[in-house]
Amino acid sequence: MKDFRSKKDTALRQDVASTLASLQGRAEEFGLSETDIAMLADANEQFGDDIFQAMRLEFEKRSAVEKKNSSRSEVIFAINTIARKVYANPSVDDSMLTSIGLAVRPDYGTRTYPVAPTPLVALPQGDGGVVTLRWKRNGNSEHTIFTIWARGDGEPDRMVGSTKATKMKLEGFIPGVTQYFHVTATVNGATSSRSNTGSIYAGMSLRKAA
DSSP states (O other): OOOGGGSOHHHHHHHHHHHHHHHTTOTGGGTOOHHHHHHHHHHHHHHHHHHHHHHHHHHHHHHHHHHHHHHHHHHHHHHHHHHHHHHHOTTOOHHHHHHTTOOOOTTGGGOOOOOOOOOOEEEEETTTTEEEEEOOOTTOOTTOEEEEEEEETTOOOEEEEEESSSEEEEOOOOTTOEEEEEEEEEETTEEOOOOOOEEEETTTEEOOOO
16 A cells, blocks of 8 residues: 655645546446545645645745844844944943943944955855855954845845854855845954945856955
8 A cells, every 4th residue: 555644745635636536437446435535535625725825824934034034134233333323422421321221332432343354255056046155254353253144136135144154155045036245244342344245146157246
């Protein structure tokens, strides 16, 4: 007997559909009633509908998570921008800093910022929407956090990863859809300017870095 239990959802539905097609007009030959055949057909049809709904919900979940992560990146960027301006303002004292939830950093305005991690190079890996990014440390310490940002045409930047290394492999991009990447370096609360932009026709071919 074929072990249908080990089948993946889509394969199971297809195999059952094949069995139903083979039983068409032959129910009595196998000692089955039309009711038996109808029961299996109805169950398989409902199974197909539920597979589609599950796939749709999974896609919506991924989209919602991506949207949430993009919003989070925008919030972090905005608060960091405000923090840099506030810290650089010599008229803002320690009590004012703590009143808005910022740490006391009296030397923030004169601190040394990390160097932008250039040059950034984006390399496609096969045809599955996988991209490897590489950049130079440029004298930044081993404690430096490199944050990777990506965007599509007409989209805002979104944070897609962070690492202390000088390369990162990213997955999940749609092959054939251009993506633009840049990297920033952060250490001791100070963030560098962005690297050059590496654009890539994800999973298909390399575009020249700007």
